[in-house]
Amino acid sequence: MEKIKITIDNTEVEVSKGATIYHAAKQIGIDIPVLCYLNLEHLNIENRPGGCRICVVEVEGRRNLAPSCSTECTPGMVVHTHNLRVMNARKTVLELILSDHPKECLVCSSSGQCDLQKLSQMMGIREIHAVENAEMSTYRKDFSPALRRDMDKCIMCRRCETICNDVQTVGALSAVNRGFMSVVAPAFEQDLVDSPCTFCGQCVAVCPTGALTPFDDTAKVIRALSDPSKTVIVQTAPAVRAALGEEFGLEPGTLVTGKMVAALRSLGFDKVFDTDFAADLTIMEEGTELLDRIGRYLSGEKDVKLPILTSCCPAWVNFFEEYYPDMLDIPSTARSPQQMFGAIAKNYYADLLKVKREDLVVVSVMPCLAKKYECQREEFSTNGNRDVDFSISTRELASLIKSCNINFDSLTEEEFDQPLGESTGAAVIFGATGGVIEAAVRTAYELFTGKKLEKIDFKELRGLDGIRMATVDFNGTPIHIGIAHQLGNARKLLDGIRSGMYNFHAIEIMACPGGCIGGAGQPLHHGHSDIIKARFDAIYREDSQKKIRKSHENPFIIKLYEEFLGHPLSEKSHHLLHTHYFDKHKK
Amino acid sequence: MAQFKMHLLVCGGTGCRASQSEIIVENLKSEIKNLGLENDAQVVITGCFGFCEKGPIVKIVPDNTFYTQVKPEDCAEIVREHILKGRKVKRLLYEDPETQKHIEDSKHMNFYQKQIRIALRNCGFIDPENIDEYIARDGYxxxxxxxxxxxxQEAIDIMKxxxxxGxxxxxxxxxxxWEIASKNKADQKYVVCNADEGDPGAFMDRSILEGDPHSVIEAMAICGYCIGATKGIVxxxxxxxxxxxxxxxxxxQSRAYGLLGQDILGSGFSFDIxxxxxxxxxxxGEETALIKSMEGLRGEPTxxxxxxxxxGYLGKPTNVNNVETFANVPAIFLKGAEWFSSIGTAKSKGTKVFALAGKINNVGLIEVPMGITLREVIFEIGGGIKDGKKFKAVQTGGPSGGCLTEKHLDTPIDFDNLIAAGSMMGSGGMIVMDEDDCMVSVAKFYLEFTVEESCGKCAPCRIGNKRLHEILEKICSGKGVEADIDYLKNLSRVIKDTALCGLGQTSPNPVLSTIECGACYEKCKFTAIHVQ
Amino acid sequence: MSALILQDCHKKTIEEICIYYKNDPGDLIKILHKAQTAFGYLPESVQREIAFHLKISVAKVYGVVTFYSFFTMTPKGKHPISVCMGTACYVRGAEKVLDELKDQLRIKVGGVTENGKFSLDCLRCVGACGLAPVLLIGEKVYGRVEASQIKGILDSYQD
Known part of the structure; x- marks a missing residue:
């Protein structure tokens, strides 16, 4: 790669041709502040509209200040990042942005997390120059089951628009209107629920302010916990334990399973269970379904639908219901682990405890915002009582722990309760892209071949590339597997299948970058994609440390089938653990 | 045009059409028919003559008689007197506002005397809907x-x-x-003509397209040949x-003549628009925004x-020039680069078309050599201020420009001098203000425009212009304080320094230049008396 | 915003426009122009139908419609009035003319009278600066308009 030299703040730096001033400065430890710019390097996601103008620098010989995020270095360039002209411009522009932003930081749900707030502190803004009663751009607020939009706080960084259109290809959002009243919104500024939004929440994950925030049910959880007539149980998704620690200042990638369990118990949950248990159950059902379809396909049955697609990710389910209504018979009918857990809890565990369904409250802690929507889907309720009553996010759990003055760091590690707390390494890796299919392969291999799996790690299925393809040898039968994370990549795979370009047996799809570990309910990455990478590694670390690493060897799963379900795909399983999909356009 | 003894040229520009020029054409034709003069005289609808103030215009060639403010009921008289009997209709001749004498032909009118017409060379002379008339004047x-x-490369060298x-x-x-675009290699390139004239008070591009569309088409094809593009988009x-x-x-018509399309004139060069x-x-009007818009997207600059x-367009090398730029091109190649560069100032060659409007006697479209002074434009071509009022300022460059006052009247007009004076050439709007006009409210008018037209992509333009406007409103309502002026200045400079595109970078010019003018602000800073 | 329920003939019109431009999203603005010519405005249902044919998101279509001031989502009055707000007209009193129109019609800029007879808009320079201030009713241009003439002009539109 060709190298060029430039000078930044009197320091010479050598950079690759094509590098921006922002990156060149970073190389020598100069952190130019940015606001709209977002670069998730590990995931190939970039938002660079050059719109906020916070990152401007002076380039000698140029008439105007240059946005460092999108100005390429040229040989001999001389740059000043903090002279009076630059500082005055940045401060004035920031004041302008703040002059059109509500000053309710004290009660804003993004307070402490807000990039704009941080920037304002860093720049030492102490007053906002503008005429009295300067007009603010205001918009209708929009509450959906998963996220809320308060676009008065929007600063037009366009990150959400980029994510929704370029990365996820959902197309729910677009910049609308012009000038002072421009804002990112669904068509006709209608509610998100009336748009093709999948509730993946990735717009929330990248929003630098409080414009896009999760819909928060924590208050209802607290009320349930303090209601003596209710038995309140909680399930925690695999990705939560790999990220929760970040909210308490621990290094990204620190696993906090034991402390998390202790904290939940301390919060007053009657039982602390693990969604991982339900993940193992999912593998039993989905893996059996996979084998059933492959078996029938190999025996020559014509109308077998292949590939089978995973269905754990609710945003993904929403996506194919919206965009691939002609292919609704391809995904596995298995419910997601969250909903399997809910169904087993309300229909099996409630009986064990001898409590009425209505008096058992199931709370889930999820890395995900779409899960909030999923648990509200009608098909997952019985007589109006949901299988999963409330879903809260990793971040919401963290603030709940903090607000209950629990010192997370000093907690002694504890174990999950039984029977719904036992899980295998296969379940843990559900949290990362490729994990579900690897877990399925571990079980399907043994069930299909009748042989013991020697090499448990399927490294060929792992990684952070958006689309991955691999062939696994089932004792002479090649099984073709496709994996995609982020819905845009899923669309590419699906279109390829629709057009007959691809021939897969099984495909795993996760809506969020990196899988659930990059979910929108997780601690915010603030543009640092290495955090997602660290969580990714942590998940596989936990797997490798587990004694049991194959779902069908989970003793409590075996017991559940013996005592209650019978066998995978049994009638009871169908009733409780499987679902059906809807064409969104027919609703 | 040769077989007729006389041609009656009627302005068919938007302004004159609004004052019934179409009916005038009909009446002239029917009167000619009545008198059996069909073989002697022909009525031609042309593009804009430029002298919009006195429209509708009927010009008779070869004697260049210039009838102004012609009404449909005057037509019979013109035909009977002038065409048949050879006597000019005196009452319809242009009257010099100073000497109050009727001027018989356009060549002796102040309005035209100082003009040099290159871009407008055919406007008002040919029927824009007839390619033969364009060709007869060396078109193509x-x-x-x-x-x-x-x-x-040889052609590019001539252009250089x-x-x-631009x-x-x-x-x-x-x-x-053109040279940069020609050197970028690609399987497809594009020539784009920017005819999205949106500057309030500017209509030169429209007049060129209405009066001489072929010159733009010809120039686009020349540009296509130079840069290696086969596709042009207007x-x-x-x-x-x-x-x-x-x-x-x-x-x-060009396609029918083989001047557009495949293998033009057997040269092997193909081009179409x-x-x-x-x-x-x-x-x-900003070229990157224009390209976004052509791609079917929101017109946000990049x-x-x-x-x-x-x-550029669809990711391919694209050359964008505006209408007036293109209209100059064929003339440069016909008459030579030396001829063209002999007109104008050291760094600004040729002419510039201005739309002269406001409180001035001769509203219209003019083309003047670079280097002419504002005084010549306003007081000679423009015929001075309306109703004998005092000149206060002239606004050039529209929303990107600024106000120039008395002290700038003798500054030669060119790109660099106007910038140095705090304004801009812009696309060529020139609005004259008299003693009754308040420059702060004119600045406010332009800010209102910018606020409405800001795309909203970058913060300085989206919010900054809104704030500038609010402060101007405050000042105009008499509530201004000294600190407001400092804030206006700082904010204006930051917006200029940080906005993403040319629109934002120039939007504070009307404010800064009126502050420079000083007097006006002094008067209205704390009182509302400026509102006349 | 006004609701228009698309009949089959409407859908056919939209489909034909889109097919004429090969359902190419790059021609979205041309398609919107044609559709607005056909329907007089661009209601939600029309935008949805266009998005469907071009296989792009409705949000994107709406984003484009709301960016360009030429596109409108409200039907115009029977006699659409446009006041030129170019600089030449402005300095020659266009604002007073506009205010008079607002008073007489009792609507704001962008509005339509209750009986649907008139709608009121501003536009930037029609290029008849010699006639400033200028207003258009339909295709007809009124030049050198004074506020006092407005009532008479409006009264001349009987139907």
């Missing part, structure tokens, strides 16, 4: 010469030598622009129905570099 000769006898700078406002040297305002109609007719319509967004010459 330049294209023919170039594509059959010149290499693209001519010193022509007339859309920025003033970038056209030849260099991005034109949808609000210009007449220009669109004439452009379409012109393109159809298509039209795209703007939809009412001023920012689309960060430069990459420039359109590297990555």
């Amino acid at each position: 000769a330049a294209l023919g010469n170039i594509i059959t006898g010149m290499s693209p 030598k001519s010193g022509l700078r 007339r859309g406002g920025g003033g970038f040297p056209t030849g260099i622009k 991005y034109i305002r949808a609000e210009y129905p007449l220009a669109i109609k004439r452009l379409k007719i012109a393109a159809r 298509e039209l795209r319509y703007g939809a009412g967004a001023f920012v689309c 960060v430069k570099p990459p420039f359109p010459a590297e990555k």
Whole structure:
């Protein structure tokens, strides 16, 4: 790669041709502040509209200040990042942005997390120059089951628009209107629920302010916990334990399973269970379904639908219901682990405890915002009582722990309760892209071949590339597997299948970058994609440390089938653990 | 045009059509028929004569008699007296406002005397809907010469030598622009004509397209040959129905004559054009925004570099020039780069078309050599201030420009001098204000425009202009304080320094330049007396 | 915003426009122009139908419609009035003319009278600066208009 030299703040730096001033400065430890710019390097996601103008620098010989995020270095360039002209411009522009932003930081749900707030502190803004009663751009607020939009706080960084259109290809959002009243919104500024939004929440994950925030049910959880007539149980998704620690200042990638369990118990949950248990159950059902379809396909049955697609990710389910209504018979009918857990809890565990369904409250802690929507889907309720009553996010759990003055760091590690707390390494890796299919392969291999799996790690299925393809040898039968994370990549795979370009047996799809570990309910990455990478590694670390690493060897799963379900795909399983999909356009 | 003894040229520009010029054409024709003069005289609808103030205009050639403010009921008299009997209709002749004498022909009118018409050379002389009239005035000769006898680089060198700078406002040297686009290799390149004139009070591009569409088409083809493009696109305002109609007719005729399409004049060079319509967004005059709009997107500008010459329409090298720039091109090749560069100042060659309007006697479209002074434009060509009032300021460059006062009257007009004076050439609007006008409220008017037309992409333009406008409102309502002026200055400078595109970077000019003027603010700072 | 329920003939019109431009999203603005000519405005249902044919998101279509001031989502009055707000007209009193129109019609800029007879808009320079201030009613241009003439002009539109 060709190298060029430039000078930044009197320091010479050598950079690759094509590098921006922002990156060149970073190389020598100069952190130019940015606001709209977002670069998730590990995931190939970039938002660079050059719109906020916070990152401007002076380039000698140029008439105007240059946005460092999108100005390429040229040989001999001389740059000043903090002279009076630059500082005055940045401060004035920031004041302008703040002059059109509500000053309710004290009660804003993004307070402490807000990039704009941080920037304002860093720049030492102490007053906002503008005429009295300067007009603010205001918009209708929009509450959906998963996220809320308060676009008065929007600063037009366009990150959400980029994510929704370029990365996820959902197309729910677009910049609308012009000038002072421009804002990112669904068509006709209608509610998100009336748009093709999948509730993946990735717009929330990248929003630098409080414009896009999760819909928060924590208050209802607290009320349930303090209601003596209710038995309140909680399930925690695999990705939560790999990220929760970040909210308490621990290094990204620190696993906090034991402390998390202790904290939940301390919060007053009657039982602390693990969604991982339900993940193992999912593998039993989905893996059996996979084998059933492959078996029938190999025996020559014509109308077998292949590939089978995973269905754990609710945003993904929403996506194919919206965009691939002609292919609704391809995904596995298995419910997601969250909903399997809910169904087993309300229909099996409630009986064990001898409590009425209505008096058992199931709370889930999820890395995900779409899960909030999923648990509200009608098909997952019985007589109006949901299988999963409330879903809260990793971040919401963290603030709940903090607000209950629990010192997370000093907690002694504890174990999950039984029977719904036992899980295998296969379940843990559900949290990362490729994990579900690897877990399925571990079980399907043994069930299909009748042989013991020697090499448990399927490294060929792992990684952070958006689309991955691999062939696994089932004792002479090649099984073709496709994996995609982020819905845009899923669309590419699906279109390829629709057009007959691809021939897969099984495909795993996760809506969020990196899988659930990059979910929108997780601690915010603030543009640092290495955090997602660290969580990714942590998940596989936990797997490798587990004694049991194959779902069908989970003793409590075996017991559940013996005592209650019978066998995978049994009638009871169908009733409780499987679902059906809807064409969104027919609703 | 040869077989008739006399031609009656009737202005068919939008302004004159609004004052019934179409009925005038009908009446003239029927009277000629009544008197059996069909073989002697012909009525021709032309493009704009420029002298809109006194429209509708009827001009009679060869004697250049210039009838102003003609009414439909005057037609019979004109035909009977002038055409049949050879006597001029005195009462319809232009009356010099100073001497109050009737002037018999256009050549002796102050309005035309100081003008040099290059871009407007055919406007008002030919029927824009007839390609033969364009060809009769050497139309398409330049294209023919170039594509059959010149290499693209030779033609680019002529353009560079001519010193022509972009007339859309920025003033970038056209030849260099073409050279950059020609050097970028690609399987497809594009020539784009920016006809999205949106500056309030500017209508020169529209007049050229209405009066001489072929010159633009010819120039686009020349540009295509130079940069290696086979496709041209005219991005034109949808609000210009007449220009669109004439452009379409012109393109159809050129195709029929083999001057557009495959293998033009057997040279092996192919080129054709298509039209795209703007939809009412001023920012689309900025070339990157224009390209976004042509791609069917919101017309939001993008960060430069990459420039359109590297990555433009559909990611391909694209050369964007505005209408007036193109209209100069055929003339440069016909008369030579030396001729062109002999007109104008050291760094600004040729002429510039201005739309002269406001409190001035001769409202209209003028083309003057670079280097002419504002005094000559306003007091000689423009005939001075209306109703004998005192001159206060002239606004040039529209929303990107500023107000120039008494002290600038003798400054030679060119790109650099106007910038030095705190204004801009812009696309060529020139609005004259008299002693009754308040410059703060004019600045406010332009800010209102910018606030409405800001695309909203970058913060300084989206919010900053709104705040500038609010402070101006405060000052205009008499509530201003001293600190407001400092804040206006700082905010204006930051917006200029940080906004993403040319629209934002120039939007505070009307404010800064009126502050420079000083007096006006002093008067209205704390009182509301400026509102007349 | 006004609701228009698309009949089959409407859908056919939209489909034909889109097919004419090969369902190419790059021609979205041309398609919107044609559709607005056909329907007089661009209601939600029309935008949805266009998005469907071009296989792009409705949000994107709406984003484009709301960016360009030429596109409108409200039907115009029977006699659409446009006041030129170019600089030449402005300095020659266009604002007073506009205010008078607002008073007489009792609507704001962008509005339509209750009986649907008139709608009121501003536009930037029609290029008849010699006639400033200028207003258009339909295709007809009124030049050198004074506020006092407005009532008479409006009264001349009987139907």
